[in-house]
Amino acid sequence: MRIVILTGAGVSAESGLGTFRDVGGVWDQYDLARVATPEGFARDRALVHAFYNERRANMRAARPNAAHHALARLQQARPGAVTLVTQNIDDLHLRAGSPEVIAMHGALDQALCAACGHRWPAPAVMGPDDPCPACGAPETRPDVVWFGEMPYHMERVDRALAGADLFVAIGTSGAVYPAAGFVAEAAAHGAGTLEINLAPSDVADAFDRHHFGPATQTVPAWVA
Ligand SMILES: CC(C)NC(=O)[C@H](Cc1c[nH]c2ccccc12)NC(=O)[C@H](CCCC/N=C(/NCCC(=O)O)S[C@H]1O[C@H](COP(=O)(O)OP(=O)(O)OC[C@H]2O[C@@H](n3cnc4c(N)ncnc43)[C@H](O)[C@@H]2O)[C@@H](O)[C@H]1O)NC(=O)OCc1ccccc1
Numbered sequence: 001m002r003i004v005i006l007t008g009a010g011v012s013a014e015s016g017l018g019t020f021r022d023v024g025g026v027w028d029q030y031d032l033a034r035v036a037t038p039e040g041f042a043r044d045r046a047l048v049h050a051f052y053n054e055r056r057a058n059m060r061a062a063r064p065n066a067a068h069h070a071l072a073r074l075q076q077a078r079p080g081a082v083t084l085v086t087q088n089i090d091d092l093h094l095r096a097g098s099p100e101v102i103a104m105h106g107a108l109d110q111a112l113c114a115a116c117g118h119r120w121p122a123p124a125v126m127g128p129d130d131p132c133p134a135c136g137a138p139e140t141r142p143d144v145v146w147f148g149e150m151p152y153h154m155e156r157v158d159r160a161l162a163g164a165d166l167f168v169a170i171g172t173s174g175a176v177y178p179a180a181g182f183v184a185e186a187a188a189h190g191a192g193t194l195e196i197n198l199a200p201s202d203v204a205d206a207f208d209r210h211h212f213g214p215a216t217q218t219v220p221a222w223v224a
Helices: 038-043 045-061 066-077 154-162 179-188 215-223
Strands: 003-007 082-086 106-113 119-121 140-144 166-170 192-197 209-212
Touching (some): 003 066, 003 179, 038 045, 045 140, 154 179, 166 179, 179 192
Parallel strands (some): 003 082, 003 166, 166 192
Antiparallel strands (some): 106 119
């Protein structure tokens, strides 16, 4: 049984990392266009760095929860049969022991030079004039995928979806593409589909089965 799992912010909510669209979520506090687009970065780098510096500090203070640990156990129990794709830019899946995580929207703990493409571990606090350690250009940005940018590893994800027997989405609202389209892509290749979420997502109707409830309860119960 080849399983593809897609996770979103809901899997890290009980680790204290806010989701995006829930009441009081990230997009309630920040204007998406100003902090999570290339245009917003070009207009005000200091604002964008401050936004990601705060999220990086929250990530480092957070710990993986029972949902992250259950998914790591599942991957370890079935080597090579479980592909874990996350929209999250936190490192909680890896810290829970997941052997491999496809971070399609990048990683908070990674820095990227917009001039030469060099990547290096992100310092706790990044600033608009930080020079790239490779080319020296002051073009340092967080290594995350902003709206309007191409997500990472899409070929690998498409290959995994084409070969999946089961597609499972956990803790995601289905509001952002191309991730929200994965369920239809997997179903089109004959995979079974399961949504595990606090409440029905925007694409709930596309799934065969649903388990509703907090991820720290529903995910270990599903893995067991
Ligand atoms: C707003 C939306 C309409 N816009 C888009 O989708 C856009 C444009 C677009 C493209 N195609 C389209 C088609 C139609 C319409 C629009 C588009 N997409 C893009 O720009 C993407 C790039 C999008 C990536 C942007 N970067 C993020 N994150 C990184 C940065 C950062 O984090 O700052 S997106 C960000 O929001 C997304 C949604 O968040 P979720 O994780 O789902 O979180 P949310 O808060 O929304 O929901 C939480 C859920 O958890 C549940 N929950 C809460 N607590 C719990 C709990 N305790 N337990 C269980 N569940 C829980 C809740 O009920 C809820 O359902 C995630 O992907 C997340 O990474 N790039 C692109 O398309 O490039 C070209 C292309 C084209 C074709 C093929 C390839 C490329």
